[in-house]
Amino acid sequence: MKKLFLLLAAAMLFLSACGDETAAPEKEEPKEDVKQEEKEQPKKEDKEQPKDGPKEEDSSIDTSMYEYSKSVEVTDAIDINNYVSLIIRMNDNLQPGLAFQHATTQTYDFLHQPAIKGADKVGINIILNDKKIAMYEVDISKFQPNDDEPMADVVMEASVVEMMSPEVEEYANTMDIPLNKE
Incomplete structure (x- = not known):
């Protein structure tokens, strides 16, 4: 029973560690989107200037x-x-x-x-x-x-x-x- 409990704890620890790795890139992606939007904003401002x-x-x-x-x-x-x-x-x-x-x-x-x-x-x-x-x-x-x-x-x-x-x-x-x- 101890082996089963230990195996379950190890599996949960492993899954939680894997979950953090997949969650981290998701958090980083919006940062990249923000950077891309910041790069695009000056272009939009140039286009929006009155002729x-x-x-x-x-x-x-x-x-x-x-x-x-x-x-x-x-x-x-x-x-x-x-x-x-x-x-x-x-x-x-x-x-x-x-x-x-x-x-x-x-x-x-x-x-x-x-x-x-x-x-x-x-x-x-x-x-x-x-x-x-x-x-x-x-x-x-x-x-x-x-x-x-x-x-x-x-x-x-x-x-x-x-x-x-x-x-x-x-x-x-x-x-x-x-x-x-x-």
Whole structure:
């Protein structure tokens, strides 16, 4: 009986020792998973970064002059086709005509920067309350800075209007802002 009891105790001891060995790798596996997740997290963060942010940071084109905007997206295609495109999302509390005038006036300063040298044309898209209110294209060769005229007028004299909402067109006519619709 002592032999049986001793044999049983040895078997239990053996099984408990084997159980610990199989349990230990299970505990270590989650640690490896955590390490793998930590390695993957930076990749996820890179993918989750907004596409607009890095473009503005990586680009040498400055959009800080657009004070009345929520955001400005720049497409710099100077190397490809001598073109720069802007999507200017204006603050939603502005009226359409005033949003147009602010964006156009600030475009005057935008056109002075050295970073857009080499561009033949600059496309301007003005968005207010998720609706495009104006779209025009500035011909850089026709842009002649003049401090004696309103800045919006100088910009629009060098531009061709491709699209404009009726409210903005009425405002521009009231303010005598020239609109070329070639």
